[in-house]
Amino acid sequence: MLDTLPTSEKPAIGTTRQGLRQRGVLGLSADDIDFEKEVVHVRRQVKMVRAKLCFALPKGRKVRDVPLPSSVARAIRQHVEQFAPVPVTLPWDDPPPAETPVEAKHRRPRTYSLLVTGRERKAINRNYFNSYVWKPALATAGVIAPLEEGSADGARVWEPSREHGFHALRHFYASEELEAGESIVSLARRLGHSDPGFTLRKYSHFLPRAGARGSAAIDAIFA
Numbered sequence: 001m002l003d004t005l006p007t008s009e010k011p012a013i014g015t016t017r018q019g020l021r022q023r024g025v026l027g028l029s030a031d032d033i034d035f036e037k038e039v040v041h042v043r044r045q046v047k048m049v050r051a052k053l054c055f056a057l058p059k060g061r062k063v064r065d066v067p068l069p070s071s072v073a074r075a076i077r078q079h080v081e082q083f084a085p086v087p088v089t090l091p092w093d094d095p096p097p098a099e100t101p102v103e104a105k106h107r108r109p110r111t112y113s114l115l116v117t118g119r120e121r122k123a124i125n126r127n128y129f130n131s132y133v134w135k136p137a138l139a140t141a142g143v144i145a146p147l148e149e150g151s152a153d154g155a156r157v158w159e160p161s162r163e164h165g166f167h168a169l170r171h172f173y174a175s176e177e178l179e180a181g182e183s184i185v186s187l188a189r190r191l192g193h194s195d196p197g198f199t200l201r202k203y204s205h206f207l208p209r210a211g212a213r214g215s216a217a218i219d220a221i222f223a
Contacts, residue, residue: 019173019191022166026124029112030085038068046123052095053123062192085113086121174203
């Protein structure tokens, strides 16, 4: 499905190989990528508050580092060579004008050179991304039906695709990491979960072959 995306949007998909949430992917800056140490610093997200965009800490205020796979590093390098990071300035945490000096200090605009921006070289609204990038890619790949006339007034609507939403890529990352034998504690840290038990409860059903590994281990001991 990656091949169906506009070139400028591919890193938004590629970085989910690290389990980032969509808003965290859209908030990644060039300075967050450490190619030498092979890590990505998850420091912020682009979120919407009362129909306006702003920067904020990641969900749950979980600032963290996640490994940078070589395949993702290559995709990011190629993207940066073709599309230079764009400096974007947004308020911090809450867009409306501050009413007190303390609020003004906290909400002061901050500038980051984002890896992925829209046509107007601004931060991407995730609703725009879902409607004009993600769902068209799903349709082109044959995952959902193409856009059709959906009502008597001629409105064009996409087939509902909750189970195929952008967040499904995060689920895929988690399930593959667990299937490969990654520690649930390490995975929880990478996903930004405060409780590894939550991570296990949420993703254990993605492990249909997990029991077979345990049996194989016992067989190997007594063989």
